[in-house]
Every structure is written in structure tokens, then in C-alpha cells.
Amino acid sequence: MLNIENVEVIYSDVILVLKGVSLNVPAGKIISLLGANGAGKTTTLKAISGLLHTELGQVTDGSITFDGKPIHKLGPEEIVRKGIVQVLEGRPTFEQLTTEENLLVGASSLKDKSNIKSDLDRIYGYFPRLKELRKRISGYLSGGEKQMQVIGRALMAHPQLMLLDEPSLGLSPLMVDQIFEIIETINVNEKTSMLLVEQNAMVALSISHHGFVMENGRIVMEDTSVSLMQNEDIKEFYLGLSSGGARKNYRDVKHYRRRKRWLA
Amino acid sequence: MRPCGVFDETYEKDIAIVRTRGHWLLLIGSLLFLFILPLFAPYYLLNLTNNIFITVIVVLGLQIVTGCCGQISFGQPAFMAVGAFFSAVLTTKFGISFWIALPLSGIAAGLVGLIGGAPSLRIKGFYLAMGTIAIFYLTMWVITHLHITGGHQGLSVESPSIGSFVFDTDERIYYIILIITIILTFFARNLLRSRVGRVFVAIRDNDLAAEVMGVNTFYYKLLAFFISCFYAGIGGSLFCHWYTVVNSEQYTLIHGLNFIGMIIVGGLGSIPGVFFGVIFLRLLDELVLFGSPFLTELIPKLGIAPAASLGVMVFGLVLIIFLIFQPRGLAHTWEILKTSYRIYPYKN
Amino acid sequence: MVDFMQFAINGILVGGLYALVGVSIVLVFKATQVVSLAHGQLLAFGALFFWIFLDQLNFPVWVALLGTISLAALMGFITERFTIRPLIGESLFTAFLMTFSVFMFLDGFFQLYLSGQSRAYSPFLPEGTFNLSGVIISKGLLSSFTIAMLIFAALFAFFKFTRTGLQMRATSENHILAQSAGIGVKKVFTLIWIISSAVVAIGGIACANVMDIHYPLPYIGIKGLIVAMFGGLESIGGALLAGILLGLIENLSSGYLDGPLGGGVKDAAAYVILLLILIVKPYGLFGLKKIERI
Amino acid sequence: MKTNFFCFTKPAFLLVSIICVSFLLFQPATSLAKPNVFPVGVIADLTGPYAPTVGPFSPGVQDGIQYINEELGGIDGVKMKAYIRDNTGKASLGLQQYTELVELKPKALFLAVAHAPTGEAVTKKAAKDGIILYCGATVPSLYPAENAYGFYPLYEEMIGGAVKIARRKWMKKRNPRAAILTWDTSYGRSMMTQEFFDYCKKINVDIVAKELFGIRDIDVTTQMVRIRSKKPDWIMTCIAGGGYMLIMKAAQELNMNVKMVTHVGLESMVQVNPELFEGAIYGTAMRSFHENNHPGINKIKEYMKKNNRSKKEEVMFYTLGWEYVLIVHKVVSDVVKKVGWSNLTTELLKKEMSSLTNFMPLEGIVKTTYTPKRRTTRWGLPCEVFNGKIRYLLDPKGVFIELPDLRPTKYR
């Protein structure tokens, strides 16, 4: 459904962040995108959702197609209208608005306003807790509640593809559990595809069908979730030792300068 | 970009402002030219030059606080007024000589400027700009409601003199203005290449990082305001003694807006930019002034008064164009020209 | 006591007009984070358009009003599209300077049209006064105040109950988030400029009805800025309260301090307030304090 | 190597070009033989807060010159030409324009400055440059005088004249109570002088309140409430344009029964809302446009019609423009008649000007007397708004009365 081919992203005309990333998300599946900090996972998501423009980034090479149509030149709101919604990292909510208003904002891209009422009920079905919090200003919600709200807001747009950026970040384990269960349910019930970016590798892999591992702006590993979970390298990778023993020790780097030149 | 074939062998040479023989020649030549200007320049031109130089002094101050230190101030005319009235009161009411009153009025304006800079402890950017507007109005209010300043009427001031020599004509006072402009330009230029100037720019570019570097940002912001207002005070004092009348209506908010326009057009943070900006906008004013009677003859419906409206209109338009197409101002254009001249026949 | 009430009531009525100017600036700031000085001119031109429609072309009041609003909206649209839009991505301060340039540019046209004259509307609001046990209320001021309050009510309702209003509120909080939720942020920007220009044009008509259309009219925009900052740039309710407070304080201070201080306190009062706010409560009465993160 | 050479020669080249340019700027002075045109200068704030009052000065000058050139044959056959500059209310610009006008060839010997701060700034310079200034009468440095002459009586004198007549019309037993409400600017405050207060006291008018308001204020109710508590009969003011409306509207809304006593600035507002100003008394120095059969006014109206001047230009400053050029015409003609063009000096012009006595051009649209000690005229015409129309007081045909002399004591 979503196809990313050989995408290159440059920020502010100088910083090359993605160096030829290719991946695809089949319809109705959950795909995890793993990788360390700064590997380029979030950038990949933003490249898909069109939010790069707001941060002076741009796709300089390659193509992103959705249902066969290129989308990397479209503005973010047009991409949302096509059915791709990104759930941003850090659970940002419109803090001055109430929960219900937040959900309604999520429906901004819909032309047809008649179903909004039933949509709301559908969301409250997934997150009964949100119904209790309908009139609360969302700035005062707890982390988990915010995460529910953010996912709920994304669902309001009837997405075909959801891009989830670190939904587990900073949540308590119990909450993480809940959230991921809901994500799985949504995937099953709504047939929504998911592209899941996570640092919490195991939890992500446990619900996804397929996984990609990124490092330094490139995809370095790709397999089904099950085999990735059994891969010894993953554990190593998460402690930063992915390239194994062949690596040169940083202490052995040559010092070109005559040290005595820096006296003080 | 250095002129070609010029190498710096010592650090002294590297930090020099004037570095080649050509530069020296040019500098001495233009100074010489400026000093003999009154011998042959017509009255009108001389008046314009005086006006430009005083504006340059005031705008240099503004450049230091706004262009370099990033603290925008619309209040410059008020500080000018403080300088002017202080100097006027000292000379007329207390009989103090102009030569003492001049630096004192600079200091007085600087001290008032500290009040203007005080809000910068907590606010910056646009908020501070609004604060300076408030300071502007309040200062002018106080000036016009004091008795000693002659209130709204203002005061009549004597021309400066040394012994029996009175600087009472445009060409005589020109020399005072010229010399002070040169000294203050030199001072500003040096300030910017030394420790304090670097700190100012540091605060402008990234005040948090500056603080981490050990800069007491509030102190330096105040210092920038003080220096800036000192310049304004000197400019105001010169203005009132050149004019021989000081009146609150000479210092309006519009002037403050104009000064800001000058540093935008000239280029924020650049000393040559001040000259470019002031001269460009002043000449534009003159152009409008000369052009508007013709325009009225051409289109009588405009009435006799298009000068004022055309003036602001053109001013606004120029600013809009600069902000969109050349936000770094004429100084940047000048650098590009210089570089391409120096590396000719290669392209930049 | 009668004096006090008289000062207070007039202060409140005039304050309502200030609030209207203030809120238009707040609207733009909320959505775009740009503080606009250009509104002073949009206000003056609104007043001027209305005069042209009403007194030059002799249209009925409501036609003149509609015409004014649409022309003012057009001006807002053009201002946004050609001066603010190209600056997206530049610093907000550049945008502020841009609105200031626009102010100057339009000021030229305003002065050219007036060419030094002043214009007054032929009466279109009720005239005369009420007398409430000694306190006298001008019907003209009262009706402009009522109009201002109606506009406020309409704004509140618009932002509270409509979809577009909701989207605007969302946009004002977080541009990136709004985009990710499928809101066309640029469209919202344009729309907000249009609405705000229409509001400020009505404010302009109300102000010009009391003080005539003449040369210093655009500078009411600065009063509007003070109101906006007093209320805290992000809050419509804040602008309402701040406008009324400003009117009150101006009138009361002028009422009781003019004598001891030798007159002209009113002008100074506004700026004293501004300075106090900036020092004591920089983000205004209802502004959001921003935590700076590194 | 080649570029190196350029580096070295560039400054020299620049120097040479600068010197060349400066020679272009250099022009020899010319002597004053019989010129082709006789230029007169005008610097006025044709835009700004006082523009509604001052603005029509420039069409007045233009039409007056047209009249002189067409009907009086210029000055001894030399056509007059006006150079009008709008200083937009900025004194610095005014000074700039002054230098421009001074450098005209031939030199403009007469310069009218309608902007007070500019007038002050150029007074001393004009004396040195040999230029006769014709300027607003609020200029305090006018009294030591140099080469300056005033347009019309002082503002406070015009108001004083109005007070004088209003007092004469006062029927009640008690003294009339007057409140001052005026702009908080130098112009507005010009009536707040000790001389004016003393004069009011002398003729038994009690000043019960002195209030100020800002030029940008949209509401004067606070001041008016305080004034109301003093129960005044008159409100005296020195403002312009919309300010009059603001005051009278506030007075009306506060149910006050007061008359306005002011100067000619009111005249332009009367046509806008006659009822509001019913009963107002004001002092002017010029014949009013309401007259229909005065030959001078008719002549002026003829030219206004010819040049498509609008109704809003029918104010005192328009007539003042005429007066200015007519005085110039009279003075220069007289001097030229005596000594010829080649001996024309500023000194002679000044002498002639200072001995101008009861000069009443165009059948008396104005009456001007200058003396070496007093450089403003003291003749004024009191007017009243009556049934929505302007009429002269004392004599319906209009007769110039001598206004009280309210010059600052130290300059007498």
C-alpha cells in the first residue's frame, strides 16, 4: 500500500538524514521500524506525512507512493486527506481544548460531517476512559490518557495508514500494555495499516508482523517480527554493538596533532 | 574576503580595520574630502550632510542595541530628546559650556536608557519593542510636562562657541558634527571587534548559549542600551545646538520607526550598513521631496501635499521589498560586490 | 460618586472599542504568532471605506457596512498573502517588522486620501443621552459598545461552536500538530487575517464615529496592541477584559490625577500600564507562559 | 598581478571622481538684476494634525499669485512664482526645505513658514541669509524678531478679542464663568498664558477650570465632567478640526449649556455641524467666506471657482495665503518703485515691511499693521455662529477692532 523507494532527506540544505531508505507497508499489516536515537526513524515518518516541510527538510531523491500515487510533493493536510495520519512523538495534544474538541479536530480532513457523532462513539468504544474525560481540558490529562486521546484523534480521520511515533515513550509498563493492545485491536477491527516506530523493540515486535531496523539513515535489517525477535543481533544492536567485534576501538584512533601544540 | 595578495602575518594585522595601503589612501582621501566639503558645497547639501551625520550618530547607537545586541528599540527619538533637552537646559539655564554639556547629555540619555533597558531582564523581542514604545511616550510626556524644559514650547538654545568663535552657521557646526561622527563611528567599529561587541552579538544570536558561556546577559543588555542611548543623547544634543531650538515636536515616534527602517535597509549589525541605510533613506526622502511638486503638476488631483504621504508610502514599500528580497540589507549587497570585484574574473 | 460613575461608565464604553481593536490583534497572534502593527491601518481604512460608502456614495447603513467589511477582508487577505506569507520560515520578528512596514506603506495612502482633512460620518447611530441619576450615558457610545459586545459574543460562539473555529483554536496551539491532524494551516492563516480585518474595520468605524477620520486614527492600533498585550496576546476574553480595564484606568487616572499632575495624564496612563505589565507580568493577564527548553 | 594593480589604483580613482563630482556641485553666485520671476517660498505642514487648518494655505498662495500675475501684472512686470513645500509636521524636514528654498536662483526673499517649530528653527538663519520670514505667531522668538513677521494676531489675542465681545454681550448680573479645555500641545497651550488670564480677570471673566486633552483622545468626558461641576458659561479653547466636535459633543451629551469662545480654527467646523456650535463666538483676523457681496471675498471666490477649490478650503488660511502674497506684492513694488531692482536689499524690504500701516488689500479682506516693535497685526474681526450661520458681531458689515495686546510682558 505504502511504498518508499530510495528516499533521501536533507534538512536545511546541509544535513543529510536519510540516505536512501526503502520500505513498504502492505495493507492491513503492522510494521515496526526500529533503531537507535538519531537513526532517522522519525524523519522517515515525517517524510511520509509531509511534515518535513515545516522543519526545513525536504525529500531530495527517491519516491514515496501511496496506493500507487506519489505523495512526497503534497502538503501535510492533503496527505491526511488521502488517509495517512501520523501520531506524533511525545503525545502532543491541543492542550487548551477539551478531549472531545481534540477528537473533533481530528476529523478536520473529512468532507462529510454527518458521521462525526457516530465516529465519536466509535472512539469512545475503544477508549471508555476518554468518554469520562470528554469535557476535561486535555492539558491536565495523564500521559496514558493523552496517548489514548492522540490515537483517538488520529482515528477520527478514518486513516488507512497510521504512522505511530514511539507511543510507549515515557509510559508506565501497564499503560504500554494497554496502548499496544488497543493498537492491535484497531488494526484488526478497522483494517488500518500501521507503521510503528519504537525504541522499545520487543513490545513493538510482539504486535507487528514485520520489522525494519534502521541505523544512520539506512535500513540495515529486515525480517518478520518473529525471526527478528529471535535474532541475537537485536539485543546487541540495542546496546550499540551491532557491527560486532570487527570494529575499531575509539581509543585507538590516530591523533594527528602534535599534542604539545596545545599548551595552556 | 581580503583584497587579493594581502596576507596577514600577525594577529594584530589580522584584526586591523584598515589593512592595505589602498585602504589608507581611501580613508585619508575621503576624510580630506569631508573636511574640505564646506568650502565648495552648496548650503543645501551641507544642511543635508549635517542632518545625515546626526542621523548616523543616532542610528549607530540603534545599530549597537538592535542590530548587534538584538534588543529592538523604538524609543531612540525619546533618548535623543533627553540629550537635546538636557543639553539645552544645561547651557541656557545653568550657563554650562556646550563642550561639557555635550558628553553630559550623552550620559544623561544613557541613564534614562537604562530605564528603557530594564524590562529586558524579563522580556525580549517584540515585547521589549512595545516596552520601548511605552518608554518613548512616557519620556516625552515627562519632558513636555516639566517646567524647566519649557514644556511644549521648548527652549531656544545658543550655538556652541570656543572663545569668541561661534559655530553658528551650517558650515561651522559641520566640523563639530563631522569630528564627533568620526570618533563615534570609530568607537562603534572598535567596540564590535572587541570583547563587548562579541558578547552583544552572542546575546543577539543565542542569549541562552551566551549565558552558559558566562555572560551576564542582563548586564550586557543594559550596557548596550546605555551605549545606544549615549549615542542618541549626543546626537540629540548636537541636533539642538545646530538647530538652536529644541522642541518636543521634533522627536516623534515616526522618527523611531524611520531609524529602525534605516538599519533594516542598511543591514542589521553592520557599521557600514548604518551609513548605507541612513544615506539611502535620506536621499529617498529628498527624491520624494523634489519629486512630489512635479507629481502634483502631473496629476493635480493629488493635491499639493503628496510629499508626506509619498514619503511614508515609499518608505514602507522599500522596507517591504528589503524584508522579502534582501533581509540582510545593503551592507550584504556591498560585501557581495566587493567580493566579486576582488576575485574578478572568477565568479563567486 | 456621580463623578466616579461617570468616569467609570465612559471608561468602560470607550474600553469596549479598545477591546475590539485589541481582539483583532489577538486573533492574528493566536493563529500565526505574528504581532501585527498593520491593524492600525486596517482600522483606519475600514473607517474610511465606511465613510466613502455612507457619505460619498450615500448607501444605506447596512450596505455600507457590508461593503466595508468585504473591502476590509480583502485588504486583510492581500496583506497576508503578499507580505506575511513570503516570510513563513523567517523569524517572527521579521514578520513584526513587516507588519510595521505595511503600516507605513498604507499610511501613505491614508494620508494621501485625507490630504490633511478630517472627515466625519453623518449620524447613523442613535444620538442623544440617557440620564441615570446624574450619570449621563451617550447613546452613540452605548450603541457602539453594544455592537462591540455583540461582535465579541459572535467571536466566542464562532470559536466555541463551529468546526472552522475549532480548527483555528487548534492551529493556534501547535502548527505542526494541526497539520498532522489534517488542518490546512495556510488556509487558516488567510481566514484568520480576513476575520480579524473585518473585526478591526468595525472597530475603526466605531472609533471614527467618536473621533472622526483624521490623521492620527491609525495610531489607535497602538492602543490595540497595548490591550492585546495587557490581556495576554492569546486570549480573546483577556482582550475584552483588558480593553475595558484600559478604558477604565485611563479615564479614572485622568479623572483624578489630571489636577495634581498638570493635565494630559490619559495618554501617559496607557503606557504606564503597558510598562508595568511588561515588567510585572510579561505575558499579560491571561497569556500562556512559555517554558524555554534547550 | 593585474588585479593587484587595481587594488592600488582604486582609491586614487575614487578620489578623482569624487573631486569631479564636487566641481559639478559648485555653482557661482548670481546677482539680483531684474529677474524673470520673483519666487516666494512656503513651508507648511500640509499633512498632520494641524493640516485641516493650515492645509488651504498653499492653494491660497497659488490663487493669490495667479491673481497678482493676471490682474496686477505681477510685481513691476515680474511674475511671482510660489515654491511650496510640505514639511509633514517635521521640523528637520522643514529646515532641509528651507535650505533648498534659500538656494533658489534667484533667491526667494520671502518665506512663509506655517509650521511653528520650523519657524523657530529658521528664524536666526533667515536673519543671516537675508530672508524675510512670514510665520505663525506662536513663535516666541518672533518678538526679538530678527526678520520675522507674524501671519495674524496671536491665537490668545484672537480669543481675547472674542472674550472681549462676548463679555460685552453678557447680560446677567454676575461675572461669566469660563472654562479652558484645550489640546495638550504647544499650540493648544498657547492660550494658557499669564497675560491671557490677567486680561480675563481685568474684564471680569472668571476662569473656573483649566483642562487639557490629548490630540489622539477619542473621549473628553472626564475633563468635561470636572468642568461641568464648575458650571461654566463658556468653554474657551485653542484647537483645530475634530477637536471642536469632540468638545461640543461631550458638552451636549453631558447636558451642559455652554457657549464656545475660541478663535478662527472653528470656522471650518461650523459648516460640518452648525447646530452643535450655535452661539459660539470666535475671533478671526480675516473676512469670512459667509459674506456674499464683499468685493474682496467675491474676487477670492471667483478664483476659487476658477481653480476648482472645494468648500473645505474656505477657511482662514486660504485667505492668509492671499494676504501673504499681497503683502509681498505691495512691499516689493513699493521698494522697487523707490530704488529699482538692482538696489533691492533685504534691509529695505524689512524697513518697508515694518512701516506697513493699516494695509487693507482687496477692499479690506484683512487689516495689517506692523511696527518695528510689534511684528504682528492687532486687527481682528469678532464673529458669532447664529442660526447655523456665521455673522459678524458689532457691525453686520464687519469692522476690524483692535484686539487686546497679550504679547508676553517681557517682549513689550
Place this chain on the structure above:
Amino acid sequence: MARIDQQSRNPILEIDNISLNFGGTVALKDINMDILPGEILAIIGPNGAGKTSLFNCMNGFYRPQKGTITFKKTDITRQPPYKIAKMGVARTFQNIELFTGLTALDNLMAARHILMKQGALAGGFFFGSARKEEVQHRQVVEDIIDLLDMESIRKKVVGSLPYGQRKRVDMGRALCMEPDVLLLDEPMAGMNVEEKEDMARFILDIHELKETSIVLVEHDMAVIMDLVSRGIVLDFGRKIADGTPEEIKDNPQVIKAYLGDKFSKKGVSL
């Protein structure tokens, strides 16, 4: 061996039980740690663990609600950042906070600010002492430029420099302050291997030559393993581990923090 040696020394900076909250969220909770003179210490932890907040507390941007920070036996908890900097704590930034309008050289010269004495008046006239001082400090700065291989970008305005070089300028600027404690916030983020090697070399050189205490926030475990003598792991604002890199690597809590603890639970269900 090395650890015993360090323990015998007094810590240069002590963090005693600090807690920091923003509104309702906890950024740091009861953190205790010491920085010993001349050690290289790493602070690691997943995103949002509070590493940068800890840095911000150390140099005075944030004031912790509880606890104290002592530097060279002085309490600096409530000192403004500029005073702390003057005492000898320098830092670099994750997002590179440079003075974009100045050249690389002037960025470094600006950092010499605290060590220079000339005032505005002397600077403005640039006579004798001020000129001499400029030259003196310029020499030191040139040495640092030399050390960090920045000769070619000396006169370039930093706004126009690429990322990697900006990082160097940032580091150089911190060095120019001649600090006793150097806080490096993700010095190698977003760099390729060669750039990382360069950076590692700089860090080692600085450490060896100046014996500066260096604290770095870093994600790359390889860097940490090779460079640092000690690591502190944060998670949810709490310290969960403190020890040599090897100890940290095998700490189950650390593994949990990085990998998530659902491995066993969910893993079984699959």
C-alpha cells in the same frame, strides 16, 4: 585499579538528591551523583529519561525543586548560569546553540569573554591594553582551532557551516572557557563513523592534556565502552545504574530500560 584511584580523590561536582518537576511531570527524581576530577563520565538512558534536564540543572538553567548541587565546594543550585560558567562549568548543546552571525573564530573569542578584562570604553578605543589582550587571547584560541582542525573554517560565519563542523565549533567554544568540568550533550549525534572518530580523538586529547572532567550524554554504546571510565544510567528521571561500562552493559535493569520488559510476557504469547 583506576576506580580506586578515583575514589581517593574528592569529587569536583556533587549532585545531592535533586528532583525536578515541570508542572505535573517528573523530569528528575532523587538523583545522586558525583563527578570526580579528571574522569570521563557518561550519562545514558532512553529518550526522555532526563539526561538533558540533568545537564540543565548542572549549569543553572533549571532550578531543581529539591536537593543541592555543589561545585568545588560551593553550592551552585540557585546560581544563575553565567556565574556557574564563570566558576568553570562549560557545556555543549544537543541542538548546537551557536552564535550564528559570528565567524567560527569570533565564536571562540566570544567564549574567552570570561577570561578577558577590557571594558567597553577600552574596547571602543582599542588602545594599548585592549589590543594586547585581543592578541593574547587570539593565540590561545588559535591553539584550540589547531587542536580541533578548524583552520579552514576560521573566518566562516557559522550559520553557513555544515552540521559536523558546527559541532566542532560548539566544542571549541566550550574549550575556550578553560573549564574544569565539560558537559557534552550528545557530541556525536547524527555523525558518521569518521566524524565520530574525530570527535572521540578530540575528547581524548582534551582529557589527557587538560585533565578536564568530561561528562557526556551519548547513545552510541560503542563510544561509551571505549571512552568512558564510568557510566550513569537514567530512566524516567531516576538513576538505575552507576558503574563501569561493562557493569552497565550487563545490568538487567538497563537492558529492561532499553529493550522493554515485555519480551518475556508477550513473547510467549506469540
